[in-house]
Amino acid sequence: MIHTMDFYSNRTLFTLMNKEKTEQPDSPNIHLHLQIQTHNKETNEQDVLPFSPSFPQSPWTLSPLHSPSPSLLYHCIASLHRHHGNIFSIAISKGFVFTGSNSSRIRVWKQPDCIDKGYLKSSSGDVRSIIAYNNMVFTTHKDQKVRIWNFNFSETFKSKKVATFPKRRKINTVLNFNRAKNITKKQSDSVSCMAYYHSEGILYTGSHYKTVKAWKISDKKCVEFDSFLAHEDRVNDILVNQDDGCVFTCSCDGSVKIWRRVYTEKSHTLTMTLKFQPSPVNALALSSCLNHCFLYSGCSDGMINIWEKERLCYRFNHGGFLKGHRFAVLCVVTVGNMVFSGSEDTTIRVWRREKGSCYHECLMVLEGHRGPVRCLSACLEMEKVVMGFLVYSGSLDQTFKVWRIKVFSEDENIDVDGNDNGDGRVKIREFDMSPVLSPSWVEKKIQGSPFQ
Template sequence: MDHKLNNTHQKTLTQFFHEEKNTPSIEDDNDLHSPSFHHLSLQLHEKNHLSPNHNLNLNLNLEAAMSPLMPQSPESIWSHSPLWTPSHPSLLYCCISSLHRDGDIYSIAVSGDLVLTGSSSRRVHAWQPLDCHAKGYIHASSGDVRAMVAHAHMLFTSHKDHKIRVWDMRNGKGNFRPRKVTTLPNASHFKSFMSRPITPQYKVTSKTITPQHKDIISCMAYYLVEGILYTGSFDRTVKAWRLNEKKCVDSFIAHGSNVNDMVVNQQNGYLFTCSSDGTVKMWLRVYGENSHALIKVLCFHTYPIYALALSVSPSQKSFLYSGSSDGCINFWVQELSCRYNHAGLLQGHRFAVLCLVTLENLLISGSEDSTIRIWRREKAKANHECLAILEGHRAPVRCLGAFLQKDDKFAMSFLVYSASLDQTFKVWRVKLLPAEMKKSDYGDDDDDMEGENKISEFEKSPVLSPSWVKKKLQCRSLHKFL
């Protein structure tokens, strides 16, 4: 049954990309600028972290979250990882390329033999994976590309005009010549949707919601089986777009604040969203319908959450990671019946965790403290360990990408792509030698863990640019820095 569904879906997408339908798009002349990401990373952070009434606020938030409409994740006993650990001798890394761009890079997407970067300009640049030689670029009518998703020959980009553009990246003779397929929402869809009211999932009052987002589209996720593109925005809503119909099939208010990131589990269709309201929510499309239901609220603290990542192990067990403004990474493990239970906390970053990406059993995190950390998940007991800290950026690491090199038979070799608010785009080559690979595949006993705990913890200051430190301190001037 599933095989038949996939064949039908692929056929529909092929017809979708071969259609040559010229429909005028509605351009938004309102040149709105979203708040800076630096400002977002400080929302509620100082209040929750430095306020003398922190414990009282935390208790009130927990009590308010006990509503039947907001099911809770079970409590767990979590453990701290060291503040800093030296790089393992079996892990080698180096920065092989550093490009300086005019303007901030907001998004990175890896697709086959291409690496794409979206920035504040109207161009989406394409690079070769290894040496980052320019392959070409996409020129859109609107800039500020905050989110991108690539799948096979498809590329989805979000823009300043609060619209999504779909590109066909198939090209001949090695040339990068993408073709814009459509803009969502298009003119005909916009007119037909204007009068249709949509009732949010857990609001008492109904409100007519148009298919076009009202604020910056901050994140996207593509569900391959159903051909659905999900978009999240600072307007607190999540929208589902069915590509073969070229229209928005569902729109709902997902959070009480900005929707910052989202991921979808390709195995079962579960959609996870995170927000500045401090929650991670789990959604599922109602069977036989287009609407989505809230399944669970994963709430462990009150700090804003900026990044999500999902990792699926060979045993089909998935791990969900979330990065928050306190510099911590929480993770949940999928148990029986698709339940996600809180399993631990990774501590190491000084400032907010802004981006996460997974690669097999590795987690890569980028932070406002300008560093990138590589974490390894052990198979036994789901323990995590920081293998390396990549330093080189002089401002917050805004987005990450990873590319696995399969031609290396003697080590796990991969590339890490990072973009920072210092307006640089860096490529890191990382090799994990067999000794470490064997340890991660089969797990270790507690003997090695005992030796690891003997590592002395000490502080290592990140290399931040003076201008960024000045801005950081100015934003904290209303509070006493402890």
């Protein structure tokens, strides 16, 4: 195994975030990788070589991890700075990309190269979560409200806000405490994450105040029909399995919980609690198909835990973990059997689950951000002889980047639909150093405020 992460040794997050990116052009709008790295086992040094003598200016970069297939290439096709503040959320639908930040404007970009198409304007910023489904966009805001937008595209992009909830009287409705405690509750009860169950039209929202609410979305109306205390600490992420309606939540309390709706009643019941280590869980992702279902949970210790669903029941078993990030994993997304993770160490890692088994390997490390990678989104991109992916990343360095990854057809291990056959336990490619807790997260945790 070639240890390609040696250059992180004896470095802090501060030095990583302030490292000069000399290999990138000075243009504020487009950043391209113009080199590949090869590793010398004997000297443990990296030499910079041109991609090809015939094409010295090629933007494509060979995966530095020297995966079994030499046909994995990537490059950053755009780096955009048209935001006001840090970027917290990304969503994709109908050929559009939506990004949320500290600003009250939700930026809209056209795929694949992210041409600016305008924005959705709200009265409150800090858009921590965005969901896009068909022609609907759900956004959360600093004023503790959720907004629903409809959009369409003819010659120009057009949008309309169709609902805002909850109403202010519901925000001010609290338990029978005094007014000072009511204010504290209101300030703490901001929405941190969302998930949408397509077939039932149910929107789930998780809050900083440990609760999950379920809303029925229909005819421009949003009716809350269930609310339950989900965790012992703030809810960081929530997702829904579109196949069976199971709801997954994760929290700073270090646990992942699985909930099922009781269809004879308007309520949800806890079916299972997953907890492998005490580290806070920041992000969830699900890779589901007819025969297999894998749940990925990204933690503040740099690990990504893998949970495999039993075929004949709803039980999930721990199948191992992905180790490689140096600091907290803040976001995880899946496309088929490909897993993309963003971290506080400023990098994005691309993992692949091998067909017919639970073997995972890290194919490449995408570098370019100068701050923690807060959010990710990815989609499949097909061409004549090449299969690839578009990966969109948002960072606390206030930039939004677009990455193109190419996988040539000779690589038969990429499974678009995630259809695996056979059983096997997860095997993890080890790295030379164990991940450590993020210094900034530790500092904020001591102060009583988890990393954002």
